[in-house]
Amino acid sequence: MSLRNEILEVSRELLIERGFGKLSMRNIAKRANVTATSIYLHFDNKDDLLLALIDQSIEHLKEKLLAEIDSSKDLIRQLEDLARCYIQFALDHPKEYEIIYMVRPEEMPEYPKEKFQQIRSAYELLAEIIDKGRQKDLIDVENPVISAYTLWAQLHGVVSVILNKRLDTRIPQKEFIDQAIEHVIQGFIIQKTPA
Amino acid sequence: MSLRNEILEVSRELLIERGFGKLSMRNIAKRANVTATSIYLHFDNKDDLLLALIDQSIEHLKEKLLAEIDSSKDLIRQLEDLARCYIQFALDHPKEYEIIYMVRPEEMPEYPKEKFQQIRSAYELLAEIIDKGRQKDLIDVENPVISAYTLWAQLHGVVSVILNKRLDTRIPQKEFIDQAIEHVIQGFIIQKTPA
DNA sequence: CGTTTTCAGTTAACACTGTTAAGTTAACAG
DNA sequence: CTGTTAACTTAACAGTGTTAACTGAAAACG
The missing domain is CATH 1.10.357.10 (Tetracycline Repressor, domain 2)
Structure with missing residues (x-):
């Protein structure tokens, strides 16, 4: 699976499990076993990621x-x-x-x-x-x-x-x-x- | 006017002028000519302040x-x-x-x-x-x-x-x-x- | 009056946030 | 074997809410 989809998937998990407040770039990255900055290779910014969600x-x-x-x-x-x-x-x-x-x-x-x-x-x-x-x-x-x-x-x-x-x-x-x-x-x- | 009311007033101003996103403790404090920590002498925390608003x-x-x-x-x-x-x-x-x-x-x-x-x-x-x-x-x-x-x-x-x-x-x-x-x-x- | 306590505010710091610039490392192209 | 490209990391910046420790002045007490 592409990292982009992996990020989307763990973001959704995190959102459901721990709520919007805990949905930080670093938390998402940790769960996807990458660093937060890697997310920016696949999404413009956090809003862009949220829009995909x-x-x-x-x-x-x-x-x-x-x-x-x-x-x-x-x-x-x-x-x-x-x-x-x-x-x-x-x-x-x-x-x-x-x-x-x-x-x-x-x-x-x-x-x-x-x-x-x-x-x-x-x-x-x-x-x-x-x-x-x-x-x-x-x-x-x-x-x-x-x-x-x-x-x-x-x-x-x-x-x-x-x-x-x-x-x-x-x-x-x-x-x-x-x-x-x-x-x-x-x-x-x-x-x-x-x- | 008490500092508590002053804080509420400038918070409301800030909210209206610059939106929720700019309504930070430090921004509020700056406009009230105090430091951010002073707010905690009059409100339990930010949520408490928001509830008052x-x-x-x-x-x-x-x-x-x-x-x-x-x-x-x-x-x-x-x-x-x-x-x-x-x-x-x-x-x-x-x-x-x-x-x-x-x-x-x-x-x-x-x-x-x-x-x-x-x-x-x-x-x-x-x-x-x-x-x-x-x-x-x-x-x-x-x-x-x-x-x-x-x-x-x-x-x-x-x-x-x-x-x-x-x-x-x-x-x-x-x-x-x-x-x-x-x-x-x-x-x-x-x-x-x-x- | 002098001393002490109390109160209102500040400074410095912690652990977090989104985001960017620069550096690394590996795969691939010629 | 070299050069380039892509994917990722490290380090850092400016901001967030919040706490502990400190300062100074006013009030309370003897």
Whole structure:
């Protein structure tokens, strides 16, 4: 295996095992049995390495979402399944999820814009389903792409509160998630106004 | 003015002017015309200082929300106003908002739990309005406190995507926000099913 | 008054961080 | 056998949060 991939692999291990705070160049290097400076032969800098990790995480999430889609179910149900899948991914792989939103763009002056928008291909799964629902008058949206993005954002918020441990201790996590999904999905379905 | 307050003040200045990345103990100290170690006479450590800053930010946000409530308007409208106000606060004071969710609990072993749940008193504003709406059969919730929390979380998600610059460049920010608020609020109002 | 204790701040240092310039070492090309 | 290239290391720089030991002045006590 190339050293580049070795570095990516041990970085992921380290991230999951010991968290973002311990993910230093020297710790990564030690685990890969090289020196820290060797990493710079394969990555521009730490942000570049993190972006590669983010890439992998998004890919991972995308796979999970893709596997969840069951076209035989009705569209609203498909949307709810995806929402649940998204949240479950974040809970199952908290560190991998967090890193996606952890690297702060304002603090790395010249990052590749398209990298962050690579997540686009993932939320386009949502956009497709929303668009189908719109055509069948099941889902109430003007622009499926924008609505897919707001859905994505809403789910991120739900996950973010849990992962950052901001959830009120009086509120059971499961109940919070169920309620959140119910509200989120309801925000998209057509209001059946009296004829 | 006490040195403690002086430190808090220049910290806030520094955060706003130069961002979280430049908010180091030595930078703070320099601006307060003391040495870095003096800060430790007034705060346990950096996290403790950050928590004090977070406290102030939450208080600031709470004030804004409180000022936004207009009881003469209908409840749905009040909820929407609060949602818009929340998002606007985050856009007007991005650094102050970000710090609220930036300090990562898993990386500070023994933080005071009640600190993070101090935000509770802020979202209880939402809970109140939701509860009133429930009593008037305008809003569809089982538990106002939990639903208020899910609303809060969703708004945080919307803001988070914008502040982290994850918003697709093809999507105008204003349109994104308007759509998000529409979906979020619709997720709470009673479905007027045919009689 | 003089002495002692207390308090608020400083200096120096430790162990870490990302990152760069220069040096090494081995494989390959001519 | 020599020259070049590539992969890696060593040493160092400037920065980080944090601690222990020190300084000086003010307050407390006899």
